[in-house]
Amino acid sequence: MPGSEAVKRTTLRSQIADALLDEVIAGRLPAGRQFTVKEIAEQYGVSATPVREALLDLCSQDLLDVELHKGFRVREFTYADFRDMVEARTLIIEGMFRRSEDVLRAVTPQQLASARRRAEEAERAALAGDLDILIGYDLRFWREMSGLVGNSYIADFLDRVRVQSWIFTVPLLRRLPDLRGRLWHGHADLVAAVGARDVVRAQEIVDAYNRFTLDLVDGLTRADDAR
The missing domain is CATH 1.20.120.530 (GntR ligand-binding domain-like)
Structure with a gap:
């Protein structure tokens, strides 16, 4: 069906973002923790694209920072x-x-x-x-x-x-x-x-x-x- 792949990817993106958000709030991904798209993709057994999109969604909520050539980092609040x-x-x-x-x-x-x-x-x-x-x-x-x-x-x-x-x-x-x-x-x-x-x-x-x-x-x- 046309567009079904895009819908599936959007749903996967949301699921990954929600799962990572739960990990961050619960402290299982603690402040200052660094990780890459590849690491998260392997953890969830999915491709890199929805993971990258999910991580950018969390960046837009000021929960993650992008680190050039390093990946992502859980934001540290004071x-x-x-x-x-x-x-x-x-x-x-x-x-x-x-x-x-x-x-x-x-x-x-x-x-x-x-x-x-x-x-x-x-x-x-x-x-x-x-x-x-x-x-x-x-x-x-x-x-x-x-x-x-x-x-x-x-x-x-x-x-x-x-x-x-x-x-x-x-x-x-x-x-x-x-x-x-x-x-x-x-x-x-x-x-x-x-x-x-x-x-x-x-x-x-x-x-x-x-x-x-x-x-x-x-x-x-x-x-x-x-x-």
Whole structure:
């Protein structure tokens, strides 16, 4: 069928990009790790073309750097970068709440029910200290929350910043022997505030979440520097 090969390659490209993104977020491809197209192609048993395209997709998300004559390198984010990420995602969410009256009135029971399920899943993983499971549910939760705005550009940008935040944070969190009780788990409270059309309460929860995150990462970073 004409074009079927192009569709297959595009699908393969997306699958490889998603698989590599999972590896980077989880820290299995750590910051600073160098690799080539050939290496990844052999790892997944595919040709070089979709791999190269997938890697360039991740470069466009500022997750990888191209190194001339060397291949690719997982981007290394700093603590200053992380603080900027938190500020950026705060401004995005504040912007969402500025449109709150129209946005929250338009939220359907089905949307709230879906967000609530994601929230409960994320909370269970957070309370259990299961970082790998939490990352996936947390990212999906915030995609759904930002999707309530009805602006795909806002949702995509927030998702991109949150992915970068996890990439910086995960290696620090993995150094803790037990994550139970150490991770934020206010997802359901935020959904409840949105469901009640309580903009003030929703903003308070997000502000508290940002303070919690900065305090946690600041403590982990200082402990790391003291080693």
